[in-house]
Amino acid sequence: MIALADGVVTEPVRRRMRRCYWLVAASALVEGACFAVLVPLLHTLIGDRFPQAWWWVAALSVLLVLTVATSRAASARQRAVTSEIVASLQHRLAEHVVTLPLGWFSPDRAAALTRLAGEATRMLAATLNGVVAVNIRAAALAGAVWVVLVVVDPVTGAVAAGGLGILVVLYFWAARLLRGATSAGNTTTEQINAELVEFAQLQSVLRAYGRTAQADSEITTALDRVRTASAAYFRGAVTGSVVFQAGTALFLSSVLLTALHRADSAAVSAVVATIVIVLAALLVDSMAALGRTGSVIWAAERTLAEIGEIVATPPLPEPTTDTAVPADSSITFGDITFGYDADRTLLDGISFEVPQGSVCAIVGPSGSGKTTLARLVARFWDVDSGSITLGGKDIREIGSVELMGAVSMVFQDVYLFDASIRENVLIAHPDATDDELAAAAAQARVDEIIARLPDGWNTIVGEGGAALSGGERQRISLARALLKNAPVVLLDEATSALDVENEAAIRAATAALTTGRTVLVIAHRLETVRAADRIVFLEHGRIAETGTHDELLAAEGRYADFWREQERAQSWKIGARA
Template sequence: MIDALKKIWDFSGKEKGNLNKSVLLGFVYAMFNMLQISAIYFILKAIINGERDTKPMIIALSFLLISILGRTVTDKFAQLQRTHAGYFMVAEKRISIGNKLKTVPMGYFNENNLGEITGITTTILDEVENTAPMVLVNMMSGFIDSIVFLLMILVYRWQIGIFITVGIILYLWVTSVMERKSRNLAPLRQEAQEKLVDALLEQLQGMLIIKAFNLTGKGDKKLKTAMQNSRNANLNLEKLFTPYTIMQEMVLRMCSVGIMLFALYSYFKGEMNLLTTLMSIIISFSVFSGLESAGSAMSILRIVSSSIEDANRTDDLVQMDSNGKELSPSNHDIIFNNVSFSYEKKKILDGISVTLPDKSFTAIIGPSGSGKTTMCNLIARFWDVDNGSILIGGHDVKEYTLESLMSQISIVFQKVYLFQDTIENNIRFGKPEASREDVIAAAKSACCHEFIMSLPLGYETVAGEGGMNLSGGEKQRISIARAILKDAPIIILDEATANVDPENEDRLQNAIEALTKDKTVIMIAHRLKTVRHADRILVINKMKIEQQGTHDELIHKEGIYRRFIAEREDATAWKM
């Protein structure tokens, strides 16, 4: 239990102060709560003694008013401090996870890890935000409340204090057993929640396929299984808690009954006067209220602790070394020096050595899965090479900080992703400080100004998640506008014209030529028009560079490139 509380305390980080204030306010709340008992005492004393004046009533009313006002104020500020702590400590963790994800290898972002990290940053951290401060503060405040009661009773009637002490000890023992028993089930519940998020994401992302193949209600076995497992995990945890919750309740109720019976027994034996007897009976109903509040918090302590453990696992993510230097080289030649790379156990590149000169245009072609995109991703250090090195401007990419490396590179992906934001902000993503005029100029260069202006809100139109409100060609052109605005010295184009309609292809080709002027350009391409004018063409096959040269050099050599051109010409000439 102490270990679990320490995890919450450590997780709170900069918010420890607010948690401390909330606990302190809980102590003040308990003191104001005691005033209610004092008010009852004065009323009963006046009644028993037959007092007819208004003084006892005024004293009791004053105590009640002070108690109500004090509890209202302290509870308000305690909740504010607690809520502030919960929100900001989780916000800091989410920001920390986001920053770490920028430096992990791209291989981390497979489907399973996507579901796991999504579950951590949403469901799991939501639980921490809503429950961790409440658990910590309620437990501390509940214990303080019970201790204040106990100290007051020990001074007032030590025999009753024994009943209270026994009740507290037995209650904590039952709670401790429950907490230990939940250690095995709580992680299973967290795992079930993560798998549910993963299955739900997969279902949503594959909805187009599900509808296209009429699999509605049939292709959701994984999701149904995940929902069933999540339900079972939660039910198992509740089934575990139920008998212990009953035992907790019985312990406190029996101790309360013990206090009442002792008070009545002492009264009838003449060892306790009527006022003390009545006050003892009244106290028996409220003495354990703070402890019950603490116990309710303790019942979910293990879940909170397990959630924090899951969130803290992100601290151990494998990160590429980003402790480099802020470099800005004078030239931007790219050198592959005996580079090898594997995705897990599958080798993709083997001993690649090539130099891409500064301000040259290199086209890369090859069969699907040959490693074309991988070469480009290694330049941007989305992954680290297994062997060898990649140099930009004479510096190993590992020598750059992440920021300075990416400032040298603009990438236009074949599969474009736009954020749930305005068209203008999606273009400005390439250069956050750019003005509206700069954004429009980039959009015009990328041949997308006209279609943007035809949208309901023009540049203020929201693209939708992933750019769902736009066609593939429109997204591609916005992506090129983003790259034009960034104006980096190295341009990587992954089949940038793949989704562009024929009437805009020529204009977009001109825009790409403007984008790539006086830059070091690497283009993954499949079209003859695209590769014909490259300074060098690299043909990747079977993990190696099988051919390299200009179009005129390679077209006269037997090999993949010559077959590639022949196949493209045949495809172009084909008619229905």
Template sequence: MIRMLLRVLGHEYAKPMRLTVALMTVTAVFEGLLYALLVPVLRALFGEDPSDAWPWLIAFAAGVVVYAVLRYSSDLSGMRVGTTMLRGMYHRLGEHLARLPIGWYNSGRVGEVSVMASRGLLAAMGVSAHLLAPFIAACVTPLTIIAVMTVSNWQLGLAALVAAPIVVIIKIWTARSMAVNDADNARRSNESSARVIEFLQAQPVLRAGGRSRERFSLLDDALQDVERSSRRQTLSVLPGAVGMTLIVQAIFTAVLVLGTYLALGGDIGVAEFLTILVLAARSAEPLLSLSDISGKLRSARAELERLDKVLRTEPLPEAAEPILPKRFDLEFDSVGFRHGDHVVFDGLSLSVPQGQRLAVVGPSGAGKTTLLQLVARFYDVGAGAVRVGGVDVRDVDPEVLMAQSAIVFQDVYLFDGTIEENVRLGRPDADEAEVRAAATAARLDEVVERLPGGWDANVGEGGALLSGGERQRVSIARALLKNASIVLLDEVTSALDPVNETAVHEGIERLMAGRTVVMVAHRMRTVQRADRVVFVSDGRIVEEGTHDELLRRGGRYAEFWNMSMAPVASE
């Protein structure tokens, strides 16, 4: 458990955690040794001169003060490590998630990451801040007390020591019986979290279908699965908890019976017998609490295992000696790429000279957006290479590659903040004049003028308070402010009204000027702005040429063009 916790924490927090564990262990041992002073105290009290107990009572009081200081220090250290670690772990998890390939983020990850970022990290903090100290005390203090009992009377110490292997066996058996239920409960919890998010996101569809007041069956089923799994998990704990209680009470009773027998036989005195009673009772208390603490630790361990699994997921590798591209032409050299078992590209080759515009056309699922993602290195190719300025993108520092690329996707996500804050994401160090110039070029200034609050207007989570066209203008202004040499466009006007489409096109034209551009086109009229067009189908380039050349050939591209222009002609 502690080894996993140290691994999850990383080098930065491992050393403070080790020191905290050492301090907690010393505190637990000292607590056990403190009870050894009861032996001379009771002997003096039941001896010829009870006043002889005063020095031992003073020593015991001093020991209690030392123990209080140690306990306070260890608890405070655990709390500090826990809270500091929580802040650091959020950063570590966020940085790691940002380095994972986009393919890792499938639909099932939504609930998993949501649970991990809340319950998982809080569990990691709870171990060090709340659970570790009582767990160490429950394990170490009884063993120390048994050692003290053995020194006082080897027979009683041996009788108490019999409990140790039995307790360990019960703990191992309980942990194994709970392992399956823990995994199932975690899977059900992640599923229910994903369904809650889905339920919230699906509100427009549910309300449009007149089902806003109905129960959402998928969510209900997921919550019922969680309830059943939690019930099974609770029932699996009972045998171990009951067994632990019975064993501890049985050993405690055996020690008392043996102590009584020895006292009646004259082998030990009254003082020693009373000491044994106190020590046996004190060692039984933490052992009885061990079941509850162990259950909480098992739940925390399960969360830590899932967190550890994500942190050990290999991110996209980074070059030991990154190369800085001097040019900004693009090249796909015999690229092979798969999504699971699906082959997206097989031996695809393509080049885009610096400063030119390439339009990518093709049916849905042909891999058009994937081409853009390979340039931005959201994925790594399975074969061949993607190059920027003759340099394999895998040999370029990821931050440099991102700094050289401006990406505008069809689905724009804005962070819950002001318009200006979202625009500044393109280049946080830009001055006010540069931000305003980018906004004007994207015709975002028109939006700002009519919104209450202007530049300080809040866009809502995901940009929910803005229309699709307004979000696109923010995205284009952000890309313009970035002033990157490579522009990647995933058709940004396919769902816009004519007014917003015109405004966005003007912003896009300014964004593309003088830059290397790869644009995915769903609306065929945008293709006419490209220097070259490629038609992609079944993972390969079917046709390639200028817009006019491809129309004259009368192939797949011409067919797509005629189909897209037919509604316009009929109007």
């Protein structure tokens, strides 16, 4: 387990873990020495040599005191190291994830990260420094007892060694069996959890269209998969446990029969045979402890592997030399190619320029790569080939802190922290004055939201901003961008699903945000498209057309078709059938 923790737990903590485990092993060895002293003590007592027995009693007393002292010291060290492991794992995860590309943070990965940084980390720490310590103690004690057994009766010790070897093989076989079942069960559980969340979120749609029966059938099928995976897990667990317990019983039987045979044939005395039987029982008890805790350790290995996968994810490359400084806020796409995987190219051969202080609208059908193109400017991912420059400098040569300082992002999927409105806006500029905060709030019309809320600026918005409407969340997002006052704005404009009041407020805030800045906007509204200095029409990941609004309309190409479709859509009305 310490080897598995390499790269996940820091080296100082691993050293303390090793010292803790050595202390646990030492405590077990001292306990084993107590059993070694019992052998001559029993011989002297049964042989009526009581004066000599007092020496062995004294030695046993000293060893018992040492056992208690080392055991208490090991327990105290375990508690301290457990806390260190939790802190180390959480800090290791936190330090690494802040270096990862923003595109890494998908909903599934964010959920897994939350789970691993929370309860899973605490359980893992308890396993690393609790259950593992129990196993180390059991193994050390078994080794010490076996050595005593070999000294007392080498023949029985040899039989015990063969039995121990078989038990070790059975242990690892059971571990392999249960690991496979655990992995399959975890995968199935994650799938059913995702499907249950989707099932709950889509209730309104499912009921509106009368598809609850089909959804129930899909959930039932998913639950059947979970039951099948659970049955496989328990079959593996039961099979491994039964086989290991059977091996333990055979081990004990073989040692007992050997001891009895040795006593019956007068090869050893009755006293030695009795001691051998006691030592064999101790060996069995130690090995049984390994079997009882094995499943917990195997589950912890899975958690460690998940944390290891995150830690092993390559961070966003940073400049190895001095950070490049952009000359201005112009953006240039130079023959870029990008795909989320090697088998599919999403953007292919994209080249255009957005001069400083101009507005470039990205237009095109869904799935054409508009949002991806905008997020590449913020280095959510790095392009596969080509380059994106800011102020004449490749963004890969600009430090991530400097790049993020130059860019404001306002996307459709607005996320707010479970904090107050004030804290959510100030995250863009923590040192902003009250006047600057009030000005940004007024431009984004967040002041209207604050005025009608009882707690005003101190209103807690809930996780993700759940206490506010979609339009209100977008206003706060725009206020953040205004307060940041970055020279480049990446804007995914979306007002079609908002009420009239919020749409008007967001249009006003957007106008204030884009004034005098270099803007790359994923345009949805006709007004934005018409007013843009340049329009880039994407289709199937390529630039189909580029130019001003009037130029593209005159060309009678894809953009003109798109424009006419939007005009027709705006004229649609709901009325009675003639």
